[in-house]
Amino acid sequence: MYLLTKGALGGTDWSLRFGRGQSWRGPVDNMGGWIRELAPRGRNVLSRSVLPSAQVDRLVDRVGTGPVAWAVELAQGMADHMTTQIPQLGVDGLAQELRKGCEAVALSIVAALAENTEVAPEPPAEALTGAAEAVGRGVGIEHVLQSVQLGHAYAVRELLAEAERHLPASDRFAAVGHISEVLFAIVNQLSAAMTREFSRAHAAWVTSSAAVRMELVQEVLDGKPVAADHAHRVLGYDLTRRHTALVVWADDLEQADPGRLAGVAEQLLRAGGATGTLILPVGRQRVWAWGSSVRGAWVGPPASTGTPLSGIRVAAGLPESGVEGFASSHGQALDAVRVGMLSRTDRWLFDYAELDLIAMLSTHLDEARRFVRRELGGLAGSGEPVTTLRTTLKSYLDTERSLNTTAELLHVARNTVAYRIQRAEQLRGGEIEVRRMQLQVALALAEEFGDLVLSEQATSR
Secondary structure (H helix, E strand, O other), X not given: OEEEEEOOXXXXXXXXXEOOOOEEEEEOOOOOXXXXXXXXOOOOHHHHOOOOHHXXXXXXXXXXXXXXXXXXXXXXXXXXXXXHHOHHHHOOOHHHHXXXXXXXXXXXXXXXXXXXXXXXXXXXXXXXXHHHHHHHOOOOHHHHHHHHHHHHHXXXXXXXXXXXXXXXXXXXXXXHHHHHHHHHHHHHHHHHHHHHHHHHHHHHHHOOHHHHHHHHHHHHHOOOOOOHHHHHHHHOOOOXXXXXXXXXXXXXXXXXXXXXXXXXXHHHHHHOOOOEEEEEEOOOOEEEEEEEEOOOOOOOOOHHHOOOOOOEEEEEOOOEEHHHHHHHHHHHHHHHHHHHHHOOOOOOEEEHHHHHHHHHHOOOHHHHHHHHHHHHHHHHOXXXXXXXXXXXXXXXXXXXXXXXHHHHHHOOOHHHHHHHHHHHHHHHOOOOOOOHHHHHHHHHHHHHHHHHOOOOOOOOO
16 A cells, blocks of 8 residues: 655655655656657547537647547547446436546646646536536436546556556656546545535436426336326426427537527427427536427428527427327437537537438448548548538539539539549549449538548548
8 A cells, every 4th residue: 555645836746655654756847748748549539529629729739739639539438438337327418428527537637747737626617517417317426426436447547558658667656656646636526526516416406397307208218108198297298299309408518508598499499380398408508308289280490590599509300299209309309419519510400300311320430430431532531622522522412413503502613513523533533423322421421520530641442
């Protein structure tokens, strides 16, 4: 057994003291040097960050691109490990907040180690939002705290592996002590703060009517038998009608106002023809909503209603009938949410009616990435010129290969379109009639997800 005791303020010296009074001292003035050499295993990792880009960019300016990208990759691994060990954390809403929290913590770990500074007095705000989500989904505090311990163990393992890779044997002992000190401080701080936040959220939740309604809605979504008249009394909503489900969420904490999100959902559903609505908050940053109408009538969120407030996104399922339709439309909306969370477009409405194929094909993003690179060949490169070629080719195929229509849509000359199509075929390494259906799907995935599915350098077929 050993204890870590801090030396001079700022971490410029430390002692590793053993139980019998023995000690080993070593300088840590340059302890952050090897952290700045970290680099991720994958490509385009920073593009997968789930935190506001300005927040990530600030840390990049301080410690470099490599360590920050490594932290983003570490966070993904932490979140995947947690949801594998605790499946209750993998549900919609909670899974996204878990990933944000892991990334915020991973970035704070890298910052503390690279800059050789004290751990911040409070954990990152994004690390605590999952507590409210957990309460709303019926996940217990024991699972929340277990996730903190799992994340800690995962981060320690990865950091020690990196220390062994980057440091000579004579320096690893010091690195182990420094890593342990920083991570134990963070995990203890986070566990205490998470417990407080969970208790506060739970106290508010159990006294709300939303808790009773969410319990019943979850039974319906799980396929359990629920009497329609009982559901109508509890929910104030008729499950026998025709439903369109929405999920409305905020991109960041500054926009996290359940009341405002509920207002957006209500406005969209009413504008789409709903005569009845059911809206439930799911944590702080999203709401689930349904709009209903008489059988046969169409209900949906029209894009013509205008863009909601900045930072607010909406996913919509298909109109479906009855109790089964209530659940299936919601499931489609959740699939559209997944696309929306990954999308590199500037759209605010993610309608499953338009994104069904993309949603299905992007369930396994690694497979989608390989598919896109395989089908596009040299068109899977980055940069504005090749992006222009992809946009032109997609428009050309979407308009049934009409040069004139494509030229009008893109506001360029007909000959320009013809040249771009010829150039796109050259880069792809094959004519557009070869595997045309696959080509169109790959172009759609590339347009939606951008660098998440594109290679840094163009590949060949």
